[in-house]
Amino acid sequence: MTRSAPGTAIDLAAKFAALDAHWSPRVIAELNDYQVKVVTLLGDFPWHAHADTDEAFLVVRGTMHIDFRDRTVTLDAGQLCVVPRGVEHRTRAAAVCEALVIEPRGVVNTGEAGGPLTAPNDVWV
Numbered sequence: 001m002t003r004s005a006p007g008t009a010i011d012l013a014a015k016f017a018a019l020d021a022h023w024s025p026r027v028i029a030e031l032n033d034y035q036v037k038v039v040t041l042l043g044d045f046p047w048h049a050h051a052d053t054d055e056a057f058l059v060v061r062g063t064m065h066i067d068f069r070d071r072t073v074t075l076d077a078g079q080l081c082v083v084p085r086g087v088e089h090r091t092r093a094a095a096v097c098e099a100l101v102i103e104p105r106g107v108v109n110t111g112e113a114g115g116p117l118t119a120p121n122d123v124w125v
Contacts, residue, residue, distance in 0.1 A: 048111035062097030
């Protein structure tokens with residue numbers, strides 16, 4: 001798929017259907033220096049932090065958990081959570097969850113932790 005033209009509708013169902021792997025966010029829109037990404041979650045993501053930016057998660061379908069060192073936030077469809085910059089966290093889902101991630105262009109999904117689930121940046125679907 002290619003970039004949607006600015007000012008047109010983006011079909012989220014089609015974008016999620018085009019994903020070929022969990023934990024591999026793909027860009028669907030840009031606004032200013034921010035990207036909106038679709039991602040499917042299943043299982044546990046590694047602990048990590050983003051030193052220089054906040055990160056927002058909006059669940060479209062399913063349930064996800066965001067673990068912080070002192071608590072867990074559970075998000076169901078239609079719920080949003082902002083993870084503050086520099087705060088260590090991990091995301092997880094017991095069943096497939098579809099979510100939007102909103103963050104500045106160039107943010108590495110695994111933060112400074114790296115590892116096999118590090119996804120390439122700026123890949124559009």
